[in-house]
Amino acid sequence: MNDEAVIFLNNLLQQEPSRVQSWLNSVWEDRQQVPINFNWLGLAETAAFKASDLASKSEEYRQSSLIWAQIAVLVYNFLARNRSNGAIRESLIESLMNLRLYMILQLGARVDDPVLDPALIISCFFENLEFSYEDTLAKASVWKKLFRDNIPEAISQKLESDMEELRSLKKLKLRLGIIKTLLENNRIAPNQVLQAWVSIWENLP
Incomplete structure (x- = not known):
């Protein structure tokens, strides 16, 4: 990144x-030029931090918080x-989902809002599914049986052949946790x- x-x-x-x-x-x-090697991720992450920080403060900061969140959402997308x-890409999607979750918990849900509409989290979850419900x-x-039986050789073989599957299931569990939190609150x-999806959360590795 240049100076x-x-x-x-x-600034x-x-x-x-x-x-x-x-x-x-x-x-x-x-209508505006951007400097070469502009740090878009830095803008998104800082905007998300400012949004989260202000959302936890008094009512007078809420509007500024929401605008920072809108900026972060635009850039993450x-x-x-x-x-x-x-x-x-997956990391960016998770950052986006987590920001929306936090803002909804702090400021409440709001239909058709680019930050506060829970439907956007739900659609993001389903659009990025790798497995069907039955396959999951x-x-x-x-995996649950494998870890419960705790046979080192079997675990080692499974990890060697299906590590990507395990990563995908762990990623799914993180995202399901966001849906679960929305439901619980x-x-x-x-x-x-x-x-049905949330019911399998505790069984995921």
Whole structure:
């Protein structure tokens, strides 16, 4: 990252969130140039931190918190769409889901809001599923039995052949935990599909 990009980002983050949001809109509309090697991830992470920090404070900070969160959501989505590296993309999606969860818990759910609508978390979860419910249930059962039996040789062989599957199931458990938290805090209405998925959370490795 060059010095110009670093200085620009630092100055940008000192502005009011509404001004940062206006700058970002200008960039999307090709009315504003961005420095070479601009640190988009740094912008997203700092905006998310500011949003989370302000959301936990008094009512007067809530609007600023929400604007910072909107900025973070826009940039996380932009980065996720433009990342070919699967692991990086998955990390961005999880950051986005966790930010939305925290903001919803702090500020409440709000339909059609780009940050506070729980439906966006639900759709993100289902759009990025790697396995069907039935396949997940079967795979989770195999891993649970494997670890319960605790036979080192069998565990070693399974890890060698199916490590990616284990990673995928662990990732699924993290995301299911977000859905579970929304349900437990009455931020979304329960339905059969969601409850079925959440019911297998504790069986996932």
